[in-house]
Amino acid sequence: MGENLFVGMAKGLRTWLESNHFLPIVTDVFLMLLAVVGVLGFLFLNALFLIYYDRKFGAWVQARLGPNRVGPRGIFQTVADTLKLFAKEIFIPNNVDRWPYLLAPVLIFTIPVMLFLVIPFGKGMVPYDLNLGVLYLVAVTSVETIVLWMAGWSSNNKYSLLGAMRSVAQMLSYEMPVIFAMLSVVMMAGSMKLSDIVAAQQKVWFIFLQPVGFLIYFIAVNAEFKRTPFDLVEGESEIISGPYTEYSGMNFALFFLAEYTNFMIGAIMVTTLFLGGWNAPFGWTFIPSWLWFIIKMYFVITLYMWTRWTFLRIRIDQMLNFAWKFLLPVSLVNIFVTGVGLYLYRMIRW
Amino acid sequence: MEIKTIQSEEEKLIGKNVFLTTLDAVFNWARGNSLWPLTFGLACCAIEVMAAGGPKYDFSRFGYEVWRPSPRHADLMIVAGTITKKMQPLVLRLYEQMAEPKYVIAMGSCAISGGPFVDSYHVVPGANTFLPVDVYIPGCPPRPEALLYGWLELKRKIQNPRVVKK
Numbered sequence: 001m002g003e004n005l006f007v008g009m010a011k012g013l014r015t016w017l018e019s020n021h022f023l024p025i026v027t028d029v030f031l032m033l034l035a036v037v038g039v040l041g042f043l044f045l046n047a048l049f050l051i052y053y054d055r056k057f058g059a060w061v062q063a064r065l066g067p068n069r070v071g072p073r074g075i076f077q078t079v080a081d082t083l084k085l086f087a088k089e090i091f092i093p094n095n096v097d098r099w100p101y102l103l104a105p106v107l108i109f110t111i112p113v114m115l116f117l118v119i120p121f122g123k124g125m126v127p128y129d130l131n132l133g134v135l136y137l138v139a140v141t142s143v144e145t146i147v148l149w150m151a152g153w154s155s156n157n158k159y160s161l162l163g164a165m166r167s168v169a170q171m172l173s174y175e176m177p178v179i180f181a182m183l184s185v186v187m188m189a190g191s192m193k194l195s196d197i198v199a200a201q202q203k204v205w206f207i208f209l210q211p212v213g214f215l216i217y218f219i220a221v222n223a224e225f226k227r228t229p230f231d232l233v234e235g236e237s238e239i240i241s242g243p244y245t246e247y248s249g250m251n252f253a254l255f256f257l258a259e260y261t262n263f264m265i266g267a268i269m270v271t272t273l274f275l276g277g278w279n280a281p282f283g284w285t286f287i288p289s290w291l292w293f294i295i296k297m298y299f300v301i302t303l304y305m306w307t308r309w310t311f312l313r314i315r316i317d318q319m320l321n322f323a324w325k326f327l328l329p330v331s332l333v334n335i336f337v338t339g340v341g342l343y344l345y346r347m348i349r350w
Numbered sequence: 351m352e353i354k355t356i357q358s359e360e361e362k363l364i365g366k367n368v369f370l371t372t373l374d375a376v377f378n379w380a381r382g383n384s385l386w387p388l389t390f391g392l393a394c395c396a397i398e399v400m401a402a403g404g405p406k407y408d409f410s411r412f413g414y415e416v417w418r419p420s421p422r423h424a425d426l427m428i429v430a431g432t433i434t435k436k437m438q439p440l441v442l443r444l445y446e447q448m449a450e451p452k453y454v455i456a457m458g459s460c461a462i463s464g465g466p467f468v469d470s471y472h473v474v475p476g477a478n479t480f481l482p483v484d485v486y487i488p489g490c491p492p493r494p495e496a497l498l499y500g501w502l503e504l505k506r507k508i509q510n511p512r513v514v515k516k
Protein backbone atom coordinates (compact mmCIF):
# COMPACT_ATOMS: atom_id res chain seq x y z
CA MET A 1 0.00 0.00 0.00
CA GLY A 2 2.63 2.49 1.11
CA GLU A 3 5.12 0.98 -1.27
CA ASN A 4 3.97 2.92 -4.30
CA LEU A 5 3.04 6.08 -2.44
CA PHE A 6 5.49 8.46 -4.07
CA VAL A 7 5.80 6.68 -7.41
CA GLY A 8 2.02 6.49 -7.63
CA MET A 9 1.66 10.15 -6.77
CA ALA A 10 4.06 11.11 -9.56
CA LYS A 11 2.26 8.84 -12.00
CA GLY A 12 -1.14 10.18 -11.07
CA LEU A 13 0.04 13.75 -11.41
CA ARG A 14 1.51 12.97 -14.81
CA THR A 15 -1.70 11.41 -16.14
CA TRP A 16 -3.72 14.28 -14.73
CA LEU A 17 -1.47 16.86 -16.38
CA GLU A 18 -1.54 14.97 -19.66
CA SER A 19 -5.29 14.59 -19.60
CA ASN A 20 -5.52 18.36 -19.21
CA HIS A 21 -3.56 18.80 -22.46
CA PHE A 22 -0.46 20.44 -21.08
CA LEU A 23 2.54 20.33 -23.39
CA PRO A 24 4.71 17.27 -22.61
CA ILE A 25 7.68 19.47 -21.87
CA VAL A 26 5.66 21.47 -19.36
CA THR A 27 4.63 18.24 -17.66
CA ASP A 28 8.22 17.01 -17.54
CA VAL A 29 9.60 20.27 -16.17
CA PHE A 30 6.82 20.49 -13.60
CA LEU A 31 7.40 16.97 -12.35
CA MET A 32 11.17 17.49 -12.25
CA LEU A 33 10.71 20.70 -10.25
CA LEU A 34 8.40 18.88 -7.89
CA ALA A 35 11.05 16.18 -7.39
CA VAL A 36 13.66 18.85 -6.67
CA VAL A 37 11.40 20.55 -4.14
CA GLY A 38 10.67 17.19 -2.53
CA VAL A 39 14.37 16.33 -2.25
CA LEU A 40 15.21 19.79 -0.88
CA GLY A 41 12.44 19.55 1.70
CA PHE A 42 13.62 16.10 2.75
CA LEU A 43 17.16 17.43 3.02
CA PHE A 44 16.34 20.51 5.07
CA LEU A 45 13.98 18.78 7.45
CA ASN A 46 16.43 15.95 7.97
CA ALA A 47 19.32 18.31 8.59
CA LEU A 48 17.25 20.22 11.15
CA PHE A 49 16.23 17.01 12.84
CA LEU A 50 19.77 15.64 12.73
CA ILE A 51 21.20 18.59 14.62
CA TYR A 52 18.59 18.08 17.32
CA TYR A 53 19.20 14.33 17.31
CA ASP A 54 22.95 14.84 17.58
CA ARG A 55 22.54 17.11 20.59
CA LYS A 56 20.12 14.73 22.25
CA PHE A 57 22.35 11.76 21.54
CA GLY A 58 25.39 13.58 22.88
CA ALA A 59 23.47 14.49 26.00
CA TRP A 60 22.43 10.89 26.43
CA VAL A 61 26.01 9.66 26.07
CA GLN A 62 27.17 12.17 28.68
CA ALA A 63 24.32 11.39 31.10
CA ARG A 64 22.64 14.75 30.56
CA LEU A 65 19.13 15.55 29.43
CA GLY A 66 19.75 17.60 26.32
CA PRO A 67 17.40 20.21 24.86
CA ASN A 68 13.95 19.71 26.37
CA ARG A 69 12.38 23.12 26.85
CA VAL A 70 11.52 24.37 23.34
CA GLY A 71 8.51 22.40 22.15
CA PRO A 72 7.73 18.85 23.24
CA ARG A 73 11.04 17.25 24.28
CA GLY A 74 12.88 20.18 22.74
CA ILE A 75 12.04 19.16 19.21
CA PHE A 76 11.83 22.79 18.04
CA GLN A 77 15.26 23.67 19.38
CA THR A 78 16.88 23.75 15.97
CA VAL A 79 13.99 25.78 14.59
CA ALA A 80 14.74 28.44 17.19
CA ASP A 81 18.45 28.26 16.36
CA THR A 82 17.85 28.65 12.65
CA LEU A 83 15.45 31.55 13.15
CA LYS A 84 17.95 33.27 15.38
CA LEU A 85 20.77 32.83 12.88
CA PHE A 86 18.38 34.09 10.21
CA ALA A 87 17.93 37.36 12.08
CA LYS A 88 21.56 37.71 13.07
CA GLU A 89 23.87 40.27 11.58
CA ILE A 90 25.88 39.09 8.58
CA PHE A 91 29.28 40.43 9.36
CA ILE A 92 31.71 40.98 6.48
CA PRO A 93 35.23 41.85 7.66
CA ASN A 94 37.10 44.56 5.82
CA ASN A 95 39.88 42.64 4.15
CA VAL A 96 38.06 39.60 2.84
CA ASP A 97 38.01 38.57 -0.79
CA ARG A 98 34.40 39.53 -1.26
CA TRP A 99 33.27 37.28 -4.10
CA PRO A 100 34.61 33.92 -2.97
CA TYR A 101 33.76 34.85 0.61
CA LEU A 102 30.10 35.37 -0.16
CA LEU A 103 29.88 32.60 -2.75
CA ALA A 104 31.25 29.81 -0.57
CA PRO A 105 28.25 29.44 1.78
CA VAL A 106 25.91 29.34 -1.19
CA LEU A 107 27.96 26.76 -3.07
CA ILE A 108 28.49 24.54 -0.04
CA PHE A 109 24.82 23.66 -0.01
CA THR A 110 24.62 22.84 -3.72
CA ILE A 111 26.94 19.86 -3.37
CA PRO A 112 24.76 17.66 -1.17
CA VAL A 113 21.79 18.60 -3.34
CA MET A 114 23.71 17.45 -6.41
CA LEU A 115 24.57 14.17 -4.73
CA PHE A 116 20.93 13.41 -4.18
CA LEU A 117 20.47 13.19 -7.93
CA VAL A 118 21.64 9.58 -8.19
CA ILE A 119 20.53 8.06 -4.91
CA PRO A 120 17.87 5.34 -5.04
CA PHE A 121 15.50 6.19 -2.19
CA GLY A 122 13.18 3.28 -2.83
CA LYS A 123 11.91 0.93 -5.46
CA GLY A 124 11.84 3.00 -8.64
CA MET A 125 12.59 6.19 -6.73
CA VAL A 126 15.80 7.46 -8.30
CA PRO A 127 15.74 11.11 -9.39
CA TYR A 128 18.12 10.27 -12.24
CA ASP A 129 19.66 6.82 -12.65
CA LEU A 130 23.13 7.65 -13.93
CA ASN A 131 25.22 4.94 -15.58
CA LEU A 132 28.29 6.03 -13.66
CA GLY A 133 26.55 6.71 -10.37
CA VAL A 134 29.45 5.67 -8.16
CA LEU A 135 31.93 7.76 -10.09
CA TYR A 136 29.58 10.72 -9.92
CA LEU A 137 29.30 10.36 -6.14
CA VAL A 138 33.08 10.32 -5.72
CA ALA A 139 33.61 13.23 -8.08
CA VAL A 140 31.00 15.51 -6.56
CA THR A 141 31.90 14.85 -2.92
CA SER A 142 35.45 15.94 -3.50
CA VAL A 143 34.30 19.26 -4.96
CA GLU A 144 33.36 20.26 -1.43
CA THR A 145 37.04 20.77 -0.63
CA ILE A 146 37.26 23.50 -3.23
CA VAL A 147 34.42 25.36 -1.58
CA LEU A 148 36.01 25.03 1.83
CA TRP A 149 39.27 26.22 0.36
CA MET A 150 37.44 29.22 -1.12
CA ALA A 151 36.01 30.02 2.29
CA GLY A 152 39.33 29.56 4.04
CA TRP A 153 41.39 31.54 1.59
CA SER A 154 39.02 34.43 1.11
CA SER A 155 38.41 34.95 4.84
CA ASN A 156 41.93 36.34 5.11
CA ASN A 157 42.38 34.80 8.52
CA LYS A 158 45.18 32.48 9.50
CA TYR A 159 42.89 30.03 11.26
CA SER A 160 40.56 29.81 8.29
CA LEU A 161 43.48 29.16 5.98
CA LEU A 162 44.90 26.45 8.23
CA GLY A 163 41.51 24.79 8.41
CA ALA A 164 41.12 24.90 4.65
CA MET A 165 44.58 23.39 4.14
CA ARG A 166 43.70 20.62 6.54
CA SER A 167 40.49 19.92 4.69
CA VAL A 168 42.44 19.54 1.44
CA ALA A 169 44.95 17.18 3.03
CA GLN A 170 42.19 15.16 4.61
CA MET A 171 40.19 14.88 1.42
CA LEU A 172 43.22 13.91 -0.67
CA SER A 173 44.29 11.15 1.68
CA TYR A 174 40.90 9.71 2.53
CA GLU A 175 39.55 9.80 -0.99
CA MET A 176 41.82 6.85 -1.86
CA PRO A 177 40.49 4.31 0.67
CA VAL A 178 36.95 5.48 -0.11
CA ILE A 179 37.42 4.85 -3.80
CA PHE A 180 39.08 1.49 -3.30
CA ALA A 181 36.38 0.34 -0.91
CA MET A 182 33.77 1.42 -3.44
CA LEU A 183 35.70 -0.40 -6.14
CA SER A 184 35.40 -3.68 -4.30
CA VAL A 185 31.64 -3.18 -4.20
CA VAL A 186 31.59 -2.30 -7.88
CA MET A 187 33.54 -5.48 -8.63
CA MET A 188 30.99 -7.56 -6.78
CA ALA A 189 28.01 -5.89 -8.41
CA GLY A 190 29.59 -5.62 -11.85
CA SER A 191 28.09 -2.20 -12.42
CA MET A 192 28.57 1.41 -11.42
CA LYS A 193 24.88 2.15 -11.49
CA LEU A 194 23.61 2.60 -7.96
CA SER A 195 20.29 0.92 -8.71
CA ASP A 196 22.18 -2.12 -10.04
CA ILE A 197 24.30 -2.21 -6.91
CA VAL A 198 21.16 -2.17 -4.78
CA ALA A 199 19.58 -4.88 -6.95
CA ALA A 200 22.68 -7.05 -6.57
CA GLN A 201 22.19 -7.03 -2.80
CA GLN A 202 18.72 -8.50 -2.94
CA LYS A 203 19.84 -11.81 -1.44
CA VAL A 204 23.00 -11.00 0.51
CA TRP A 205 24.07 -7.54 1.57
CA PHE A 206 27.59 -6.54 0.71
CA ILE A 207 28.43 -5.97 4.35
CA PHE A 208 28.58 -9.78 4.69
CA LEU A 209 30.58 -10.34 1.52
CA GLN A 210 32.84 -7.33 2.06
CA PRO A 211 33.29 -6.87 5.81
CA VAL A 212 36.75 -5.37 5.46
CA GLY A 213 35.61 -3.10 2.68
CA PHE A 214 32.72 -1.98 4.86
CA LEU A 215 34.99 -1.13 7.78
CA ILE A 216 37.37 0.82 5.56
CA TYR A 217 34.53 2.65 3.94
CA PHE A 218 32.85 3.39 7.26
CA ILE A 219 36.00 4.94 8.70
CA ALA A 220 37.06 6.76 5.57
CA VAL A 221 33.65 8.30 4.99
CA ASN A 222 33.68 9.52 8.54
CA ALA A 223 36.95 11.24 7.80
CA GLU A 224 35.80 12.55 4.47
CA PHE A 225 32.83 14.27 6.02
CA LYS A 226 34.92 15.53 8.92
CA ARG A 227 33.12 13.93 11.80
CA THR A 228 34.65 13.88 15.21
CA PRO A 229 37.62 11.62 15.44
CA PHE A 230 38.68 13.37 12.25
CA ASP A 231 37.20 16.85 12.67
CA LEU A 232 40.54 18.57 12.40
CA VAL A 233 39.17 21.00 9.88
CA GLU A 234 37.35 22.85 12.62
CA GLY A 235 39.45 21.64 15.54
CA GLU A 236 38.05 24.11 18.03
CA SER A 237 40.89 23.98 20.48
CA GLU A 238 43.53 24.76 17.87
CA ILE A 239 42.09 26.75 15.00
CA ILE A 240 38.86 28.31 16.36
CA SER A 241 36.40 27.06 13.72
CA GLY A 242 38.58 26.46 10.70
CA PRO A 243 37.16 27.82 7.46
CA TYR A 244 33.93 28.92 9.19
CA THR A 245 35.67 31.28 11.61
CA GLU A 246 34.80 34.54 9.88
CA TYR A 247 31.21 33.70 8.93
CA SER A 248 28.26 34.89 10.95
CA GLY A 249 24.49 34.72 10.78
CA MET A 250 22.91 32.93 7.86
CA ASN A 251 26.24 32.29 6.13
CA PHE A 252 27.35 30.28 9.09
CA ALA A 253 23.98 28.55 9.31
CA LEU A 254 24.40 27.33 5.73
CA PHE A 255 27.77 25.81 6.57
CA PHE A 256 26.30 24.25 9.66
CA LEU A 257 23.36 22.74 7.78
CA ALA A 258 25.61 21.57 4.95
CA GLU A 259 27.82 19.78 7.43
CA TYR A 260 24.90 17.77 8.72
CA THR A 261 23.55 17.16 5.24
CA ASN A 262 26.92 15.81 4.19
CA PHE A 263 26.89 13.60 7.20
CA MET A 264 23.51 12.29 6.10
CA ILE A 265 24.88 11.67 2.61
CA GLY A 266 27.69 9.63 4.15
CA ALA A 267 25.15 7.49 5.97
CA ILE A 268 23.09 7.14 2.80
CA MET A 269 26.15 6.01 0.85
CA VAL A 270 26.99 3.38 3.45
CA THR A 271 23.39 2.20 3.34
CA THR A 272 23.28 2.00 -0.44
CA LEU A 273 26.62 0.35 -0.98
CA PHE A 274 26.78 -2.06 1.93
CA LEU A 275 23.48 -2.38 3.73
CA GLY A 276 21.34 -3.29 0.77
CA GLY A 277 19.83 0.10 0.06
CA TRP A 278 16.05 -0.12 0.10
CA ASN A 279 15.99 -3.93 0.12
CA ALA A 280 13.95 -5.33 2.97
CA PRO A 281 15.79 -7.80 5.21
CA PHE A 282 14.19 -11.25 5.88
CA GLY A 283 11.66 -10.49 3.17
CA TRP A 284 9.76 -8.10 5.44
CA THR A 285 8.20 -6.25 2.57
CA PHE A 286 5.19 -5.08 4.56
CA ILE A 287 7.28 -2.02 5.38
CA PRO A 288 7.66 0.02 2.18
CA SER A 289 11.10 0.19 0.61
CA TRP A 290 11.61 3.93 1.14
CA LEU A 291 10.84 3.49 4.83
CA TRP A 292 13.43 0.71 5.02
CA PHE A 293 15.87 3.07 3.41
CA ILE A 294 15.22 5.75 6.03
CA ILE A 295 15.39 3.22 8.88
CA LYS A 296 18.76 1.95 7.70
CA MET A 297 20.00 5.48 7.14
CA TYR A 298 19.14 6.43 10.69
CA PHE A 299 20.76 3.27 11.99
CA VAL A 300 24.03 4.22 10.29
CA ILE A 301 23.66 7.82 11.48
CA THR A 302 23.30 6.57 15.03
CA LEU A 303 26.45 4.49 14.64
CA TYR A 304 28.31 7.56 13.42
CA MET A 305 27.04 9.66 16.32
CA TRP A 306 28.09 7.00 18.73
CA THR A 307 31.58 7.19 17.25
CA ARG A 308 31.50 10.93 17.41
CA TRP A 309 30.61 11.20 21.06
CA THR A 310 32.94 8.39 22.13
CA PHE A 311 36.27 9.13 20.46
CA LEU A 312 38.65 12.00 20.89
CA ARG A 313 40.01 14.13 18.12
CA ILE A 314 43.29 12.80 16.77
CA ARG A 315 46.28 14.79 15.57
CA ILE A 316 46.75 15.66 11.90
CA ASP A 317 49.91 13.54 11.49
CA GLN A 318 48.23 10.55 13.14
CA MET A 319 45.30 10.98 10.82
CA LEU A 320 47.38 11.10 7.64
CA ASN A 321 49.56 8.21 8.79
CA PHE A 322 46.46 6.18 9.44
CA ALA A 323 45.16 6.86 5.94
CA TRP A 324 48.34 6.24 3.98
CA LYS A 325 50.02 3.54 6.03
CA PHE A 326 47.05 1.53 7.16
CA LEU A 327 43.80 2.11 5.31
CA LEU A 328 45.27 2.30 1.82
CA PRO A 329 47.34 -0.94 1.95
CA VAL A 330 44.46 -2.79 3.57
CA SER A 331 42.04 -1.62 0.93
CA LEU A 332 44.44 -2.66 -1.84
CA VAL A 333 44.75 -6.12 -0.32
CA ASN A 334 40.99 -6.22 0.00
CA ILE A 335 40.60 -5.53 -3.70
CA PHE A 336 43.10 -8.23 -4.56
CA VAL A 337 41.34 -10.77 -2.39
CA THR A 338 37.99 -9.78 -3.86
CA GLY A 339 39.33 -10.25 -7.37
CA VAL A 340 40.76 -13.67 -6.63
CA GLY A 341 37.59 -14.67 -4.85
CA LEU A 342 35.41 -13.62 -7.77
CA TYR A 343 37.65 -15.53 -10.19
CA LEU A 344 37.49 -18.71 -8.10
CA TYR A 345 33.73 -18.35 -7.73
CA ARG A 346 33.32 -18.17 -11.48
CA MET A 347 35.59 -21.18 -12.01
CA ILE A 348 33.56 -23.26 -9.60
CA ARG A 349 30.26 -22.23 -11.09
CA TRP A 350 31.16 -22.95 -14.68
CA MET B 351 8.04 65.33 29.76
CA GLU B 352 7.56 66.16 26.09
CA ILE B 353 10.10 63.65 24.87
CA LYS B 354 8.30 60.99 26.78
CA THR B 355 4.94 61.66 25.12
CA ILE B 356 6.47 61.63 21.64
CA GLN B 357 8.07 58.30 22.32
CA SER B 358 4.87 56.76 23.56
CA GLU B 359 3.00 57.94 20.44
CA GLU B 360 5.64 56.37 18.28
CA GLU B 361 5.27 53.22 20.24
CA LYS B 362 1.53 53.30 19.71
CA LEU B 363 2.10 53.57 15.96
CA ILE B 364 4.48 50.65 16.05
CA GLY B 365 2.00 48.74 18.14
CA LYS B 366 -0.61 49.15 15.41
CA ASN B 367 1.73 47.63 12.86
CA VAL B 368 0.81 44.07 13.67
CA PHE B 369 3.13 42.40 11.15
CA LEU B 370 6.25 44.03 12.51
CA THR B 371 5.52 43.23 16.10
CA THR B 372 4.65 39.60 15.50
CA LEU B 373 7.83 39.06 13.49
CA ASP B 374 9.77 40.72 16.29
CA ALA B 375 8.11 38.46 18.79
CA VAL B 376 9.04 35.39 16.77
CA PHE B 377 12.66 36.46 16.46
CA ASN B 378 12.84 37.39 20.13
CA TRP B 379 11.45 34.00 21.00
CA ALA B 380 14.14 32.39 18.85
CA ARG B 381 16.91 34.57 20.29
CA GLY B 382 15.91 33.87 23.84
CA ASN B 383 15.86 30.16 23.22
CA SER B 384 19.22 29.84 21.54
CA LEU B 385 21.80 31.94 23.33
CA TRP B 386 25.07 30.47 22.16
CA PRO B 387 27.85 31.41 24.57
CA LEU B 388 31.37 32.31 23.54
CA THR B 389 33.93 29.80 24.83
CA PHE B 390 36.10 31.74 27.21
CA GLY B 391 36.63 32.23 30.88
CA LEU B 392 38.77 34.59 32.87
CA ALA B 393 39.17 33.12 36.36
CA CYS B 394 37.63 30.84 38.97
CA CYS B 395 34.03 31.69 37.98
CA ALA B 396 34.64 29.95 34.64
CA ILE B 397 34.99 26.66 36.52
CA GLU B 398 31.49 27.20 37.80
CA VAL B 399 30.28 27.74 34.24
CA MET B 400 31.75 24.37 33.32
CA ALA B 401 29.94 22.78 36.25
CA ALA B 402 26.71 24.31 34.98
CA GLY B 403 27.28 22.55 31.67
CA GLY B 404 27.85 19.17 33.28
CA PRO B 405 25.28 16.46 33.89
CA LYS B 406 24.05 17.79 37.23
CA TYR B 407 22.96 21.29 36.21
CA ASP B 408 23.02 20.86 32.43
CA PHE B 409 22.05 24.09 30.73
CA SER B 410 21.69 22.19 27.45
CA ARG B 411 18.08 21.66 28.59
CA PHE B 412 17.40 25.22 27.53
CA GLY B 413 19.36 24.80 24.29
CA TYR B 414 22.34 26.84 25.46
CA GLU B 415 25.06 24.21 25.23
CA VAL B 416 26.33 25.17 21.78
CA TRP B 417 29.66 26.68 22.85
CA ARG B 418 31.03 28.68 19.97
CA PRO B 419 34.78 29.12 19.72
CA SER B 420 34.49 31.92 17.17
CA PRO B 421 33.02 35.22 18.38
CA ARG B 422 31.33 35.66 15.00
CA HIS B 423 28.94 32.81 15.76
CA ALA B 424 28.28 33.59 19.40
CA ASP B 425 25.39 35.56 20.89
CA LEU B 426 26.34 35.75 24.49
CA MET B 427 29.48 36.68 26.33
CA ILE B 428 29.71 35.43 29.89
CA VAL B 429 32.32 37.54 31.60
CA ALA B 430 33.20 34.95 34.20
CA GLY B 431 36.09 36.09 36.29
CA THR B 432 38.53 38.81 37.16
CA ILE B 433 39.22 41.31 34.40
CA THR B 434 42.78 42.49 34.73
CA LYS B 435 43.96 45.66 33.05
CA LYS B 436 46.02 43.53 30.69
CA MET B 437 43.04 41.40 29.70
CA GLN B 438 40.52 44.21 29.34
CA PRO B 439 41.42 45.24 25.74
CA LEU B 440 41.18 41.63 24.62
CA VAL B 441 37.79 41.13 26.24
CA LEU B 442 36.62 44.31 24.57
CA ARG B 443 37.94 43.13 21.23
CA LEU B 444 36.14 39.80 21.56
CA TYR B 445 32.94 41.70 22.31
CA GLU B 446 33.42 43.89 19.28
CA GLN B 447 34.02 40.86 17.06
CA MET B 448 30.66 39.37 17.95
CA ALA B 449 27.81 39.89 15.50
CA GLU B 450 24.64 41.73 16.56
CA PRO B 451 22.45 41.02 18.48
CA LYS B 452 24.83 40.26 21.33
CA TYR B 453 24.39 40.10 25.07
CA VAL B 454 26.70 40.21 28.05
CA ILE B 455 26.35 38.52 31.41
CA ALA B 456 28.63 39.70 34.21
CA MET B 457 29.14 36.70 36.44
CA GLY B 458 30.62 36.91 39.90
CA SER B 459 31.61 39.87 42.01
CA CYS B 460 34.85 40.32 40.06
CA ALA B 461 32.99 40.99 36.84
CA ILE B 462 30.45 43.17 38.66
CA SER B 463 32.77 45.40 40.62
CA GLY B 464 36.26 43.96 40.89
CA GLY B 465 35.21 41.74 43.79
CA PRO B 466 37.91 40.81 46.30
CA PHE B 467 40.48 42.63 44.19
CA VAL B 468 38.57 45.88 43.92
CA ASP B 469 41.36 48.10 45.23
CA SER B 470 44.12 46.32 43.36
CA TYR B 471 46.32 48.33 41.03
CA HIS B 472 45.73 46.04 38.03
CA VAL B 473 42.07 45.00 38.20
CA VAL B 474 39.31 46.69 36.24
CA PRO B 475 36.47 47.53 38.66
CA GLY B 476 33.65 45.79 36.84
CA ALA B 477 32.75 44.76 33.32
CA ASN B 478 30.24 47.60 33.06
CA THR B 479 33.10 50.09 32.83
CA PHE B 480 33.63 49.07 29.22
CA LEU B 481 30.83 46.64 28.21
CA PRO B 482 27.03 47.04 28.11
CA VAL B 483 26.11 44.39 30.67
CA ASP B 484 22.61 42.89 30.48
CA VAL B 485 22.48 40.70 33.57
CA TYR B 486 24.56 40.72 36.75
CA ILE B 487 24.95 37.50 38.72
CA PRO B 488 26.30 38.16 42.24
CA GLY B 489 28.35 35.64 44.15
CA CYS B 490 31.94 34.62 44.62
CA PRO B 491 31.61 32.34 42.77
CA PRO B 492 27.87 32.18 41.99
CA ARG B 493 26.52 28.67 42.12
CA PRO B 494 25.57 26.98 38.84
CA GLU B 495 21.90 27.48 39.74
CA ALA B 496 22.54 31.18 40.01
CA LEU B 497 24.12 31.20 36.57
CA LEU B 498 21.13 29.35 35.15
CA TYR B 499 18.78 31.80 36.85
CA GLY B 500 20.68 34.74 35.40
CA TRP B 501 20.63 33.14 32.00
CA LEU B 502 16.88 32.62 32.16
CA GLU B 503 16.42 36.20 33.34
CA LEU B 504 18.31 37.29 30.23
CA LYS B 505 15.97 35.14 28.18
CA ARG B 506 12.98 36.83 29.84
CA LYS B 507 14.54 40.20 29.12
CA ILE B 508 15.01 39.36 25.45
CA GLN B 509 11.56 37.91 25.01
CA ASN B 510 9.72 40.76 26.76
CA PRO B 511 11.49 43.93 25.65
CA ARG B 512 8.62 45.98 27.13
CA VAL B 513 9.42 44.87 30.66
CA VAL B 514 12.91 46.22 30.30
CA LYS B 515 11.86 49.58 28.86
CA LYS B 516 9.75 50.41 31.92
Ligand code: SF4
Nearest residue numbers: 394431458459460491
Ligand atom coordinates in the same frame (compact mmCIF):
# COMPACT_ATOMS: atom_id res chain seq x y z
S1 SF4 C 1 34.06 36.48 41.76
FE1 SF4 C 1 35.21 35.17 43.16
S2 SF4 C 1 35.09 33.17 42.18
FE2 SF4 C 1 34.54 34.64 40.62
S3 SF4 C 1 36.42 35.14 39.57
FE3 SF4 C 1 36.20 36.62 41.19
S4 SF4 C 1 37.36 35.79 42.89
FE4 SF4 C 1 37.00 34.09 41.46
